[in-house]
Amino acid sequence: MKHSNPVLDTPPKITLGITETCPMRCSHCYADCANAPKPGELTDAQWIPLIRDLAENGVIQAYFEGGEPLAKPGFLNILRATTPLMMTLVRTHGIGLTADLAKELGDIGLGRGLVDLLGADAATHDAATGMLGSFAQSTAAIANLVAAGIPTDVLVILTAHTAPQLNAIAQHAAGLGAKRIGVLRLYPLGRARAAWSDLALSMAAQTQALATLRMPKGLELMQSWHPNNKNCCWQAAAINAFGRAIGCMYLRDYVDFGDATKTPYNEIFQTDPLYRALRSGDVEESCGDCSGTQGSHGGCRSTAYAFHGRWSAPDPFDLTLNHGVDLTVPPPARAKGGSGADHLVA
C-alpha cells in the first residue's frame, strides 16, 4: 500500500456518535434518527469505561455528535467523566439548551460547542428540522453557550435551502458571538440520500455560494472545498452509538470495522485492511493544490465511494476531480461493507 498521507500509529482524536436519538426530524438527517433510543445503543454506563480506555490508550480529544447528544440519557455523566481526560466538543441543535444547562456544561468543562443552523430565519430552519420553534431554540442555545464562556461554532450544511441564506446565517452567527462558522458539504447518508433531489446543489452552485460568502468581521470560516479539500481519513477515528468502530461518522452507512467495546480501538485502527487503506491516501487521482495545502490526497473517501463505488476514486466534490459528475443526481445505495480488502478497489 502506498502511503501518501501523514501517518499515525494510533488515533489522538475520536468522534463518538453517542446516540441516534433526537427530538427533531431533519429532512437530511444522516443518522436517520428517531425519538426513542434504538435497540443496542450503548448506555452511559457502557460509554464511560470505553472512553476511559480510549484515554488510557492515547485519545486526547472527543467530539460528541449524534443524533442529539443532549437527548442521550446520562450524557452529562459521560461528559463529566470525559473532561478531565480529553478536550471535548459537542455538536448539537441546541434543543433545550437553556442558560442553566449551558452553565452546567461550562462547569463540567466542555471545550467547545457546535450548533447547527439550517436557515437564517425560523421559516427556513424550522421547515428543515420539522420542528416549530427550533430556530428560536438553536439561536438561544448559541447565545447561552457564548454567555457561559464556551467557545461556540455555528455549522451549516450547504443545501439548496441554506445556500441562498449563507451570508445571513453568517451574520446571525456573528451577532450571537460565535467564533467560527463551518460550512459543510451535504453527504448522501441516511435521510439525506432519500431527499437528495430536494437538497443537493450542483458543483457550480456550491462554488458560487462559497464565492459569494462575505464573512462578518471576527468570524472565522471552516470549509473543505477546493483548495481546502482534504482527506482527513488519515487521522480519522469514530465509534457509533452501538459501539462499532466506523473510522468517521461520514462512513456510517458504508463500513463496520468491528466492535470497539470488545476489541481495543488501536488494534482495529492498526489491523483492519480497509481502515488502513482509507487512511493511506493511496488514491487514483489527487489534486496538487489541495495536497499542497492540506498535506493529504484525493479528498473525502465517503463521497468518493458514494458516487463512484470505489474507495480509491476521486472525490467529486473537488472542482478539479469532479470530472463532470452531476452532484444533484442521488448516488445509488451502497451495500454496507464489513472490513476487508474486497472493498478496496471495485
Added chain:
Amino acid sequence: MPITWSLKPGVRLRPIPEQECCLAYVPRPPALHGLNLSSWLVLTLCDGREQREIGRDYFDAVGPSGGPGATPGAFDSALIQLEALGLIERRAIEATRKETA
C-alpha cells in the same frame, strides 16, 4: 530570585512522535494545544527543577542538532509560551533552600 518550572496539575500530554509533535490538553479552561519538537522538549523537562538546570538539559539536547530551537532565546520564549498556554507553572525558590545551600 531563582525559579522552578513544573507541569500544571491536570495537564495531559499526547506525544505523536510519528508526526514529530505533541498534543497537550489543559482541562481548565479547556484547550488542546499542538507543540512542536522544541516546545515539547521544554515541557517534558519542566519537572520541578530550576530554570537553569532545565535550560542546560535543553541545550544539551538541541545544541548538536542546530536549527531554530538551538538559538539563544529559543528556550526562554518556549517557557513563556508554555506558561501563557497554561501548561506549566513557575515557583520562586524559598529562602530556606538557599539557606541550607
